[in-house]
Structures are given as C-alpha cells and as structure tokens.
Amino acid sequence: MGADAAGTTFIIxxxxxxxxxxAPFLTRHLKHNAAxxxxxxxLAIFVHMLGFSPVVSxxxxxxxxxxxxxxFGVNFSWYIDGLSQxxxxxxxxxxxxxxxxxxxxxxxxxxxxxxxxFILLFMGAMLGLVVADGFMTLFVYxxxxxxxxxxxxxxxxxxxxxxxxxxxxxxxxxGGGLALLAGLLLLWSMTGVTELSALLPLGAEVRAHPLYMxxxxxxxxxxxxxSAQFPLHFWxxxxxEAPTPVSAYLHSATMVKAGVYLLMRLNPVLGDTLAWETILxxxxxxxxxxxxxxxxxxxxxKLMLAYTTVSSLGLLVMLTGFGSEHAIEAAVLYLxxxxxxxxxxxxxxxxxxHEAGTRDVTKLGGLKAAMPITFAAALAAAISMGxxxxxxxxxxxxxxxxxxxxxxxxxxxxxVVAIVGNGLMLVIGFALALKPFLxxxxxxxxxxxxxxxxxxxxxxxxxxxxxxxxILSPLAHRFISSPMASAVAGEETAITISLIPSIxxxxxxxxxxxxxxxxVYRGLDRARAGVASLLHAIGWGPDRGFDQFxxxxxxxxxxxxRRVQPGRLDVYMxxxxxxxxxALLVPMLRYGELPSWPSWPxxxxxxxxxxxxxxxxxxxxxxxxxxxLTAIVSxxxxxxxxxxxxxxxxxxxxxxxxxxxxxxxxxxxxxxMTRLRLYPSDHRPWSERIVSGxxxxxxxxxxxxxxxxxxxxxxxxxxxxxxxxxxxxxxxGANIVNVILVDFRGTDTLGEIAVVTIAGxxxxxxxxxxxxxxxxxxxxxxGAIAVREEA
Amino acid sequence: MQTLIFRTVAPFLxxxxxxxxxxxxxxxxxxxxxxxxxxxIAASALAIYGIACGVTPVRRAIYFHPxxxxxxxxxxxxxxxxxxxxxxxxxxTGLWVYPNILGVEVALSTVLFFDIGVYFAVVxxxxxxxxxxxxxxxx
Numbered sequence: 001m002g003a004d005a006a007g008t009t010f011i012i013x014x015x016x017x018x019x020x021x022x023a024p025f026l027t028r029h030l031k032h033n034a035a036x037x038x039x040x041x042x043l044a045i046f047v048h049m050l051g052f053s054p055v056v057s058x059x060x061x062x063x064x065x066x067x068x069x070x071x072f073g074v075n076f077s078w079y080i081d082g083l084s085q086x087x088x089x090x091x092x093x094x095x096x097x098x099x100x101x102x103x104x105x106x107x108x109x110x111x112x113x114x115x116x117x118f119i120l121l122f123m124g125a126m127l128g129l130v131v132a133d134g135f136m137t138l139f140v141y142x143x144x145x146x147x148x149x150x151x152x153x154x155x156x157x158x159x160x161x162x163x164x165x166x167x168x169x170x171x172x173x174x175g176g177g178l179a180l181l182a183g184l185l186l187l188w189s190m191t192g193v194t195e196l197s198a199l200l201p202l203g204a205e206v207r208a209h210p211l212y213m214x215x216x217x218x219x220x221x222x223x224x225x226x227s228a229q230f231p232l233h234f235w236x237x238x239x240x241e242a243p244t245p246v247s248a249y250l251h252s253a254t255m256v257k258a259g260v261y262l263l264m265r266l267n268p269v270l271g272d273t274l275a276w277e278t279i280l281x282x283x284x285x286x287x288x289x290x291x292x293x294x295x296x297x298x299x300x301x302k303l304m305l306a307y308t309t310v311s312s313l314g315l316l317v318m319l320t321g322f323g324s325e326h327a328i329e330a331a332v333l334y335l336x337x338x339x340x341x342x343x344x345x346x347x348x349x350x351x352x353x354h355e356a357g358t359r360d361v362t363k364l365g366g367l368k369a370a371m372p373i374t375f376a377a378a379l380a381a382a383i384s385m386g387x388x389x390x391x392x393x394x395x396x397x398x399x400x401x402x403x404x405x406x407x408x409x410x411x412x413x414x415x416v417v418a419i420v421g422n423g424l425m426l427v428i429g430f431a432l433a434l435k436p437f438l439x440x441x442x443x444x445x446x447x448x449x450x451x452x453x454x455x456x457x458x459x460x461x462x463x464x465x466x467x468x469x470x471i472l473s474p475l476a477h478r479f480i481s482s483p484m485a486s487a488v489a490g491e492e493t494a495i496t497i498s499l500i501p502s503i504x505x506x507x508x509x510x511x512x513x514x515x516x517x518x519x520v521y522r523g524l525d526r527a528r529a530g531v532a533s534l535l536h537a538i539g540w541g542p543d544r545g546f547d548q549f550x551x552x553x554x555x556x557x558x559x560x561x562r563r564v565q566p567g568r569l570d571v572y573m574x575x576x577x578x579x580x581x582x583a584l585l586v587p588m589l590r591y592g593e594l595p596s597w598p599s600w601p602x603x604x605x606x607x608x609x610x611x612x613x614x615x616x617x618x619x620x621x622x623x624x625x626x627x628x629l630t631a632i633v634s635x636x637x638x639x640x641x642x643x644x645x646x647x648x649x650x651x652x653x654x655x656x657x658x659x660x661x662x663x664x665x666x667x668x669x670x671x672x673m674t675r676l677r678l679y680p681s682d683h684r685p686w687s688e689r690i691v692s693g694x695x696x697x698x699x700x701x702x703x704x705x706x707x708x709x710x711x712x713x714x715x716x717x718x719x720x721x722x723x724x725x726x727x728x729x730x731x732x733g734a735n736i737v738n739v740i741l742v743d744f745r746g747t748d749t750l751g752e753i754a755v756v757t758i759a760g761x762x763x764x765x766x767x768x769x770x771x772x773x774x775x776x777x778x779x780x781x782x783g784a785i786a787v788r789e790e791a
Numbered sequence: 792m793q794t795l796i797f798r799t800v801a802p803f804l805x806x807x808x809x810x811x812x813x814x815x816x817x818x819x820x821x822x823x824x825x826x827x828x829x830x831x832i833a834a835s836a837l838a839i840y841g842i843a844c845g846v847t848p849v850r851r852a853i854y855f856h857p858x859x860x861x862x863x864x865x866x867x868x869x870x871x872x873x874x875x876x877x878x879x880x881x882x883x884t885g886l887w888v889y890p891n892i893l894g895v896e897v898a899l900s901t902v903l904f905f906d907i908g909v910y911f912a913v914v915x916x917x918x919x920x921x922x923x924x925x926x927x928x929x930x
Binding site: 667 | 819826827831835862864872883885906913919
C-alpha cells in the first residue's frame with residue numbers, strides 16, 4: 001500500500017486522541033449536543049476500517065508503520081487482518097453509539113466534557129491495541145487501556161466504592177499487563193522477531209522451544225486478568241461503579257475482550273498444544289459456570305449483566321482453546337453477537353435506571369407502556385442473548401454446539417457446561433428484558449417515560465444490527481466472520497451457518513438449552529435464594545481476597561520502610577559515609593592496589609604552602625569549634641582553600657563554582673541551623689563521637705589514597721584530547737568545561753537541572769510540613785546533599 | 792543581620808551581582824563562566840538581598856515564584872534540545888546562527904538557550920530554598 005494510505009491510517013489511529021483533546025471545549029459550548037459532533041470521530045474510523053473490507057475479505061492484510069526505536073528493531077506498526085478489522089469495527093461502531101448515549105445519559109453533568117475526553121482516549125487505546133503489530137506498540141496500548149479504564153471506572157471519584165473499584169481494576173489488569181510484557185519479551189528472545197505479523201508463521205518453532213510453557217503462562221496471565229477469567233473475575237462486576245456508558249462500552253464490546261483478542265491473535269502461534277487445549281477450556285468453562293451462577297443471584301440489572309459478561313468471556317476463552325474444527329468459528333460468531341446484544345442490554349439497563357430511578361429488578365415492573373422503544377430493543381437483544389432465531393446469537397449458539405459436540409467424555413462434559421451456561425444466560429437475558437417491562441405497574445422513584453433520542457438510539461441500532469446480520473448472514477460471513485475466523489485459525493476458513501437450522505444434534509441441544517432456561521426462569525426467585533445461601537456458606541471470595549492481599553502488601557511495605565528508613569538523619573549520614581569509606585578502601589586493600597608513598601615535590605612554592613596552611617587552619621578550626629555555627633563557617637575556610645588549589649592548577653571554572661557553592665552552602669546551612677533548635681554545641685557521648693570521627697577519617701583516607709593511586713598511573717588522556725581538539729571546530733566554544741556541559745554532554749545536564757529542580761520542590765514541600773522537628777532535619781540533609789552534588 | 796550599613800548596601804550589591812551573573816552566563820562559552828556558575832551568583836545575590844531586607848521585597852522584585860523560574864529553566868533547556876527536531880538532527884544537537892544586529896555579528900545558538908535554561912533552573916531552585924528558610928527566620 002502507498003505511503004499516502006499509511007499516513008491516513010495513522011491519522012485515523014490518532015483521531016480519538018485528537019477528539020479527546022477537543023471534547024472539553026466542544027462540551028463547554030454545545031453542552032450534551034457535543035455528542036453528535038464527537039461521534040463523528042468513531043464514525044470516521046468505522047468508515048475507514050470498512051474501506052479495508054475488499055482487501056481483508058480476500059485474505060490479505062493491510063500493514064504499515066514507522067520505525068520507533070531502530071536500535072532495537074522496535075517499530076510503531078499496525079497490521080489489519082480479519083481479526084483486527086472486526087475488532088476495530090466493533091470498537092468504532094459501538095463507540096460512536098456510546099458517545100451519543102453518554103450525551104443523553106450524563107446530560108447536564110458538570111464533568112461531561114471530561115467524560116467524553118476519557119472515553120475517547122480509551123477508544124484510541126483500544127483501537128491501537130487491536131491493530132498493533134509491534135510488540136511494544138501492543139504493550140503500550142494494552143497498558144493505556146488499563147490506565148484509561150482506571151480513569152473511567154473512577155469517574156465518580158467522590159464515592160469510595162468507585163475509587164476502590166478503579167484501583168482494583170488497575171491493579172489486576174495492570175499486573176496482568178506486566179506478565180504480558182514479560183511474555184512478549186520472552187517471545188522476542190525466543191524468535192528474534194518484534195512484530196506479531198512476523199511471529200505468526202513461526203508457530204511451530206515457538207511450540208517446540210523449551211521456554212514455550214513459560215511464555216504461554218505469562219501471556220495467559222495478561223489475557224486472563226484482562227478478560228476477567230476466574231479467579232481474577234472479581235474486578236469486572238466491581239467496575240460497574242462506573243457510569244453506565246462505561247459499563248456498556250468497556251465491559252461489553254471492548255476492554256474485557258482485549259484478553260480474548262490476544263488469545264485469538266496468538267492462537268496460530270501458541271495454540272494447538274496439549275497445554276493450550278487443557279488450560280483454556282478449563283479456566284473458560286469454570287468462569288462460564290461461576291459467572292452465570294453469580295449472575296442469577298443478583299437483582300441489580302447492571303450486576304446481572306456484569307456477571308453474564310464474565311461468563312460470556314469464559315465461554316469465548318473455552319471455545320478459543322477447545323481445538324475442534326468449529327470451535328474457532330463459534331468463538332468468532334459469539335464474540336460478534338455478544339458485543340451487539342450485551343452493549344444493547346447495558347444501555348437498556350442504564351436507560352431504565354435513568355428514567356425510573358432504580359435498577360433493582362425486584363422494584364421494577366410494567367414499564368412497557370412508558371418505554372415502548374426501549375422495551376423493543378431489550379427484547380430483541382434478549383432473544384439474541386438467549387440464542388433464539390431470528391438473531392445473530394442463534395447462529396453463534398448453533399455453531400457452539402456444532403463445535404463442542406463429540407462422543408468423548410471431555411467433549412460431553414464441556415457440552416453440558418455450555419448448555420448450563422447458555423441456559424442460565426437465557427434466563428438472565430429475559431429476566432432483564434421482561435421483568436422490568438411486563439406485569440403490573442410498580443411505583444418507581446422517578447416517573448418513568450421514554451428517554452430522549454440519544455438514550456434509545458444506541459440500543460435500537462445494536463438490536464437492528466443483530467437482526468440484519470442474521471438475516472443477511474452470507475454477507476456478514478463473507479466480510480466479517482470468515483476473514484476473522486481465518487485470521488484466528490491461521491488458515492483459510494469459511495463459515496456457512498445460516499438461520500435455517502439443519503436437523504441434528506446442535507438443534508436438539510438448543511432445544512434442551514431453551515427448556516432448561518425456561519424451567520429456571522419460572523423458578524428464578526428460588527434459584528436466586530439457593531445461590532445466595534450457597535455463597536453465604538462459602539463466605540470467602542476473591543474480592544475479599546483482593547482486600548486481604550492489598551492489606552498485607554501495605555503492611556509489608558510499611559514494616560520494610562520502618563526498618564530501612566528510620567527517619568533519623570544522623571543514621572542516614574553515618575550509613576552513607578561509612579559506605580563511601582568502604583567502597584574506596586576495600587577494593588584497594590583487596591586487590592593490593594595501594595599507592596606507593598609519594599615523594600615530596602622539589603619545587604614547592606611559597607604560595608602553595610600558604611594555601612595548604614589555610615586548608616589546615618580551617619580543618620583545625622572545625623575540630624576545636626565550640627558551637628556548630630562556628631564549625632560550619634570554619635568548614636567554609638577549608639572549602640575556599642580547595643577552590644584556591646583549583647585556581648592555581650588552571651581550573652578556573654571549577655574554582656569559580658567551588659567558591660560559589662561554598663558561600664551558598666555556608667549561608668544555607670547557617671539559615672537552617674538557626675531554625676533547627678539544636679543545642680549550640682555537640683553533646684553526644686564520646687563513644688558516638690569516636691565512631692563518627694573514625695568514619696570521617698576513613699572517608700578522608702580513602703579519598704586521599706584513591707587520588708594518589710590514580711595520579712601515579714599514566715593518565716588516559718583520550719577524552720581530554722578529544723574535547724580539546726573538537727571543542728572549537730564542532731561546538732564553537734573555547735571554554736571546554738562549558739562546552740562539555742551544554743553541548744557534548746548536554747542531555748546529562750538537562751537531566752541534572754531537572755533533578756535539581758525536583759530536589760528543590762521536595763525541600764520546599766518538607767519545609768512546609770507543619771510538624772515541627774523531624775521534617776526540618778530532613779530538609780537540611782536534602783538541601784546540603786543537593787548543593788554538594790552539584791559541586 | 793539587619794544593620795544599617797548592610798541594609799543600605801545590599802540592594803546595590805545584589806543588583807551588581809545579578810548583572811555580573813548575566814555577564815558570566817553569556818561569556819561562558821569561551822571564557823570561564825556559564826549557566827551554572829551564573830545561576831549560583833544570582834542566587835547568592837538574592838539570598839543576600841533577602842537576609843538584608845527581608846523576604847517580601849525579594850519576592851516582589853523577582854515577581855514570579857522562584858520555583859516557576861526553575862521549572863521555566865528546565866522547560867527552556869528541554870525546548871532548546873527539541874529545536875533539532877525541525878532540522879532532522881538528533882536531540883540536543885547544537886545549532887548556530889550568526890545574525891547581524893546593528894552592525895555586530897552576534898552568535899546565537901540553541902546551546903546558549905540551553906545554558907540560559909540551566910541558569911534559570913539553578914537560580915530558581917536555590918532561591919526558593921533560601922527564601923523559604925529565610926522566611927522561617929522572620930516568624
């Protein structure tokens with residue numbers, strides 16, 4: 001593809017971020033109607049991605065990118081095949097609807113602009129994740145989705161529950177991200193490639209590698225935490241603290257599917273092994289059952305949906321790793337179907353909450369007359385979720401049974417798991433679509449009526465999409481499902497399933513599922529009570545475990561900190577200087593590198609003696625000083641003597657700086673001393689003084705021996721010669737010291753001035769701490785250290 | 792420290808020192824001097840002024856919060872390095888121009904701006920610490 005098209009794709013990938021920057025300004029002027037404008041960004045992405053269809057459906061992939069860190073062969077690159085394209089279409093298509101929905105749902109909210117900004121940032125991160133080709137690109141976007149979802153879940157930051165949920169999601173998914181990073185780096189070192197597209201053909205090599213198992217576990221750690229697999233599922237229901245548009249977007253169509261995406265993407269590389277086909281179905285199947293059981297217990301509409309999302313993710317993971325002929329196709333179909341019906345149902349739940357003032361299913365009823373459009377959308381989505389015709393969910397469920405059914409104990413076990421899971425999901429779907437709408441009218445906190453167009457547009461479009469894709473299934477398969485399944489399977493795959501069921505085992509299993517579902521639905525209240533009492537009996541859950549884990553972590557780090565950082569300045573100083581003395585003396589003694597005794601220079605001049613004497617005088621003055629202030633000023637004398645030495649030996653810059661630093665440290669130390677309320681003189685017992693004295697002598701001796709030793713060898717003058725030679729011609733400066741600082745090693749200096757400034761900020765903060773004694777002592781230390789460092 | 796002589800002389804001394812610090816900063820590329828040492832001189836000038844006349848006049852005289860001056864310095868240093876982006880050369884490459892201003896050829900460079908950034912970072916940081924400590928003095 002040409003350079004121009006690559007540029008366009010890059011702009012398209014950046015578009016959500018640009019829109020995120022514009023969002024607050026637009027919202028200030030247009031209020032909630034900014035949603036109409038902002039949804040153009042995802043729409044543009046959708047159209048652009050749709051434009052790849054002819055290429056992608058022909059089995060080709062579109063790729064492009066830039067060199068990022070050429071030294072390591074790391075690129076910022078993208079690779080759009082059937083899998084990426086389908087995900088990108090879901091993200092941008094549902095994203096556009098969610099932006100509109102958010103405009104209606106959060107109408108009048110004081111931070112609406114911020115919300116748009118966050119959700120668009122998230123969209124950009126997610127879009128980048130699914131089209132990323134380079135490992136580093138993938139990882140950066142992966143972590144970006146964790147961070148932006150942290151912002152979104154914690155959007156209502158004044159409530160503690162939502163802060164906790166945000167932190168929990170960040171810890172779990174961020175921790176998984178680190179595992180993924182390790183896994184990607186391992187794959188990199190195993191194969192030597194840094195791009196997914198280059199990794200895909202190397203599957204056989206990776207699977208035969210002795211480190212395969214480690215890489216697999218690390219990658220699964222990333223995928224399972226992101227896709228909320230049991231026992232890491234607990235963060236997802238807690239994330240329902242977020243406003244409903246977030247739940248509908250992150251927890252139906254996008255973020256939680258990132259893990260599934262990763263598994264599908266790496267299926268041709270890591271899949272087709274015993275470990276893959278054991279771990280994935282086991283974890284997925286467990287998650288499926290646990291998720292649906294927990295969903296049955298809930299009465300909150302959003303929590304019911306959240307737990308069914310957990311179970312759907314389990315189903316997807318199970319199918320991805322099942323390894324049979326149709327399993328991949330089933331996973332692909334179910335993923336698409338799930339995004340549509342779950343997004344729709346979440347938005348319906350939000351609309352009910354928004355209009356009726358509650359989302360407790362036991363307190364709702366008879367809304368059909370008040371909210372007919374929402375009801376129609378909910379019903380359509382529930383039918384799709386239950387896997388009934390004529391919706392896309394039906395195709396997915398038929399394909400699932402095609403995939404699972406076989407005459408072996410392993411297959412039968414998972415078929416049963418799927419039947420129970422699907423049946424219970426059908427129950428939840430209809431509980432959500434029927435209970436609030438049918439039956440006698442129940443008094444709700446708010447007088448319910450149909451919401452504005454922004455609120456029902458999203459659900460209706462998604463419900464229609466679920467219907468149209470089923471009716472026009474050959475078209476959907478040709479452009480969406482088959483290219484995606486081919487990408488996941490790593491070979492040409494064609495999906496043919498349509499709404500006309502063939503008589504056989506899958507249809508029979510579907511009927512069993514429906515019968516099972518209807519039976520449970522009729523006894524829903526009893527089932528709910530049963531699960532609740534079961535959970536009560538168990539008592540402990542991973543959610544509590546997370547709290548305990550965090551508590552233990554905080555306690556551990558606290559006790560370590562108390563031990564390593566007692567907060568006493570004299571201890572710090574003693575340790576630091578003792579270490580300096582040891583670092584200087586031990587290697588010299590250990591390797592017999594002590595200097596030979598130097599001969600006294602012949603031609604010592606009178607003024608050189610004078611300087612030495614000044615230095616000595618300063619030293620003696622420090623030792624005999626009665627109070628601390630005198631000692632500090634006397635130390636200054638010594639410093640000036642050193643500055644004089646620099647000056648005599650042709651280092652004017654150094655001496656200049658030394659003079660200034662000495663002056664300023666005396667001034668600042670004196671200022672600090674007057675504030676410390678120390679005893680004017682040193683009252684420590686002799687034993688402590690001797691220890692300090694020994695450390696001081698050790699440091700002095702160490703430096704002296706070290707310097708003598710260094711000057712006794714021939715100096716390596718290559719650097720000095722280089723600088724002398726090139727300072728003028730290259731850097732146009734005669735002062736070599738300055739040229740080194742600002743030109744040859746300018747980047748170092750930039751880092752140093754940043755450090756100086758940050759140290760300054762830290763000192764200011766410490767000075768402002770109200771508590772009296774200890775913080776000031778630390779400020780003194782930090783100040784003195786910062787000044788010394790620069791000298 | 793607030794003797795009459797010191798209080799009278801301090802403002803002039805400080806002004807002279809600040810001028811000198813700028814001189815030292817600008818000559819730094821060819822003669823002893825530079826942003827770091829210039830910054831230290833200016834910082835001690837302000838410290839002296841503060842000891843003599845109190846912190847409030849100093850804060851009024853420098854107008855900006857010293858920490859902002861320091862941050863500006865770091866930003867200027869970084870920006871001077873970034874200019875090289877537009878010329879397709881690596882970060883922090885020194886770039887020189889020699890415009891003719893009033894008949895005198897003046898050597899301007901990104902390096903000079905970087906050095907000025909160092910100057911501000913040093914002045915700002917040390918002054919903010921010194922002033923904060925002196926402020927405590929008055930309480």
